[in-house]
Amino acid sequence: xxxxxxxxxxxxxxxxxxxxxxxxxxxxxxxxxxxxxxxxxxxxxxxxxxxxxxxxxxxxxxxxxxxxxxxxxxxxxxxxxxxxxxxxxxxxxxxxxxxxxxxxxxxxxxxxxxxxxxxxxxxxxxxxxxxxxxxxxxxxxxxxxxxxxxxxxxxxxxxxxxxxxxxxxxxxxxxxxxxxxxxxxxxxxxxxxxxxxxxxxxxxxxxxxxxxxxxxxxxxxxxxxxxxxxxxxxxxxxxxxxxxxxxxxxxxxxxxxxxxxxxxxxxxxxxxxxxxxxxxxxxxxxxxxxxxxxxxxxxxxxxxxxxxxxxxxxxxxxxxxxxxxxxxxxxxxxxxxxxxxxxxxxxxxxxxxxxxxxxxxxxxxxxxxxxxxxxxxxxxxxxxxxxxxxxxxxxxxxxxxxxxxxxxxxxxxxxxxxxxxxxxxxxxxxxxxxxxxxxxxxxxxxxxxxxxxxxxxxxxxxxxxxxxxxxxxxxxxxxxxxxxxxxxxxxxxxxxxxxxxxxxxxxxxxxxxxxxxxxxxxxx
Amino acid sequence: xxxxxxxxxxxxxxxxxxxxxxxxxxxxxxxxxxxxxxxxxxxxxxxxxxxxxxxxxxxxxxxxxxxxxxxxxxxxxxxxxxxxxxxxxxxxxxxxxxxxxxxxxxxxxxxxxxxxxxxxxxxxxxxxxxxxxxxxxxxxxxxxxxxxxxxxxxx
Numbered sequence: 001x002x003x004x005x006x007x008x009x010x011x012x013x014x015x016x017x018x019x020x021x022x023x024x025x026x027x028x029x030x031x032x033x034x035x036x037x038x039x040x041x042x043x044x045x046x047x048x049x050x051x052x053x054x055x056x057x058x059x060x061x062x063x064x065x066x067x068x069x070x071x072x073x074x075x076x077x078x079x080x081x082x083x084x085x086x087x088x089x090x091x092x093x094x095x096x097x098x099x100x101x102x103x104x105x106x107x108x109x110x111x112x113x114x115x116x117x118x119x120x121x122x123x124x125x126x127x128x129x130x131x132x133x134x135x136x137x138x139x140x141x142x143x144x145x146x147x148x149x150x151x152x153x154x155x156x157x158x159x160x161x162x163x164x165x166x167x168x169x170x171x172x173x174x175x176x177x178x179x180x181x182x183x184x185x186x187x188x189x190x191x192x193x194x195x196x197x198x199x200x201x202x203x204x205x206x207x208x209x210x211x212x213x214x215x216x217x218x219x220x221x222x223x224x225x226x227x228x229x230x231x232x233x234x235x236x237x238x239x240x241x242x243x244x245x246x247x248x249x250x251x252x253x254x255x256x257x258x259x260x261x262x263x264x265x266x267x268x269x270x271x272x273x274x275x276x277x278x279x280x281x282x283x284x285x286x287x288x289x290x291x292x293x294x295x296x297x298x299x300x301x302x303x304x305x306x307x308x309x310x311x312x313x314x315x316x317x318x319x320x321x322x323x324x325x326x327x328x329x330x331x332x333x334x335x336x337x338x339x340x341x342x343x344x345x346x347x348x349x350x351x352x353x354x355x356x357x358x359x360x361x362x363x364x365x366x367x368x369x370x371x372x373x374x375x376x377x378x379x380x381x382x383x384x385x386x387x388x389x390x391x392x393x394x395x396x397x398x399x400x401x402x403x404x405x406x407x408x409x410x411x412x413x414x415x416x417x418x419x420x421x422x423x424x425x426x427x428x429x430x431x432x433x434x435x436x437x438x439x440x441x442x443x444x445x446x447x448x449x450x451x452x453x454x455x456x457x458x459x460x461x462x463x464x465x466x467x468x469x470x471x472x473x474x475x476x477x478x479x480x481x482x483x484x485x486x487x488x489x490x491x492x493x494x495x496x497x498x499x500x501x502x503x504x505x506x507x508x509x510x511x512x513x514x515x516x517x518x519x520x521x522x523x524x
Numbered sequence: 525x526x527x528x529x530x531x532x533x534x535x536x537x538x539x540x541x542x543x544x545x546x547x548x549x550x551x552x553x554x555x556x557x558x559x560x561x562x563x564x565x566x567x568x569x570x571x572x573x574x575x576x577x578x579x580x581x582x583x584x585x586x587x588x589x590x591x592x593x594x595x596x597x598x599x600x601x602x603x604x605x606x607x608x609x610x611x612x613x614x615x616x617x618x619x620x621x622x623x624x625x626x627x628x629x630x631x632x633x634x635x636x637x638x639x640x641x642x643x644x645x646x647x648x649x650x651x652x653x654x655x656x657x658x659x660x661x662x663x664x665x666x667x668x669x670x671x672x673x674x675x676x677x678x679x
Contacts, residue, residue: 229584233586
């Protein structure tokens, strides 16, 4: 079978991308971009005048070859058939990032702030390019259906996300990874075991079949749909039980993606607190990344924390699958025996090795100089330009707002900044970034804090490039994953799994919130 | 209550459809023909890997194969049940399994030959657990066959 379709779709995508580039490059789009920027400078101009050109040329050339060339069966043909779908996702992700998300912000501003929250509705709901990308994917698959020529390529979204996680390996310092890893093992260990146990216990009380209890506990406890997919054959789940479980998890996950960032902002959570909470409390792993980027759209600190939790979950998955397999065999006569080695080997997440490899490479200083992670400009007066110190009026603004800050660690870090005119340590920097994100202070004060952060934190060029690619890979991956969330599968949420899932999911979300707020500070 | 010689029985495995099976057997004249159309809803089962991205391709393949086996087993059980009931009444029983959109498959099959009657189950009442997939939609208005919609078993 020849998979590559003789369709003009890829060529058209290329032409559309080139048209976008031309309109942006020639200035013909300036009026519209000014409207989107709401009086400020349009932030994504450099992307808009480069990326559509590169991908437009690639799409147009390959599209012409796919349409007019001849294709034969084989591996190359299969890979070639994925290009159109991949470019389709990319085009949607680009349109959402450059035009739809800013337009939503414009409309939201026009509607005014919501009641006493003092926030615009798009900020309140976290309607940024990532969340809107997922929503666009969901709309495409449910309203229009994914076109046939794009179906093979839509699967590339998983590759995008896994590559994003692998590249994230370049952004952790050894201390950061050690501390976050330790924290995630404790949190995930406790909450995974707790929720798997709780689901099995409630399931037994409500007399649901063992197969349903098994598949539901994996989904509720470990990493949502991924765990359900891994555990269903092992506990011999019936098709209707799988449908119930996946429907419940998807519905719950999509809901959490909107609710978690709102709650996170309400509690003034730091990046680490929110990443840890989302990584523990959200059932489904795709929505963990979505919620992290919804909480902090202009940076990836929250995503870094959340993904460590996702990696820990997926490493725990083979163990839980084994546990459920043994549990099921003991309860069901005639259940197939489990081959431990086979389960561990088949379920081991290979991409985590890529993450570890890139982390190991980054510790050698190949991507950034050693002092990048130590913070060259902290505590160092010789290298620090005096012009970058806070001015007297900036200090006065911060001093006048010091009273708004309640947490002692934030108050102390802000005090040191006012006293010295610069951020004095990496810890202080983390705490102050958390303060900015909590939006406790005024816009002017937050602006000053952002400048103070930039004065001490110089990002290495390669690291900056990695961050840029990671953001795009996640936007691409999550938009593509949105195209795999069907309303037909979400509608299946119901029956006992919905009741048990609701109880376990809510308990996990609330308990992990309490633990995070009580035990985790702004820094690791 | 026998009234038809050639009946199209449409089902896709829900509880409501099982009530329709009994009715189709009851309504068919002795020696008549029941053509059993079983639709496996494509969009529903295609979406069952959802947004999984953490698993390896082999785990997803194992899951897909397992799900296909499960569905195939359920279809066979379904066919065996109706076939047995048809045999007991000396009816000619044929069956057809299609993976696709329920309403589309139903309309296509109903046009393949002249049926005296179409028998199908009614949608599941609110609050009753079960798969949520309907054969009876607005587009089924274009069916050119007299249709019997059998009430849900508990009604």
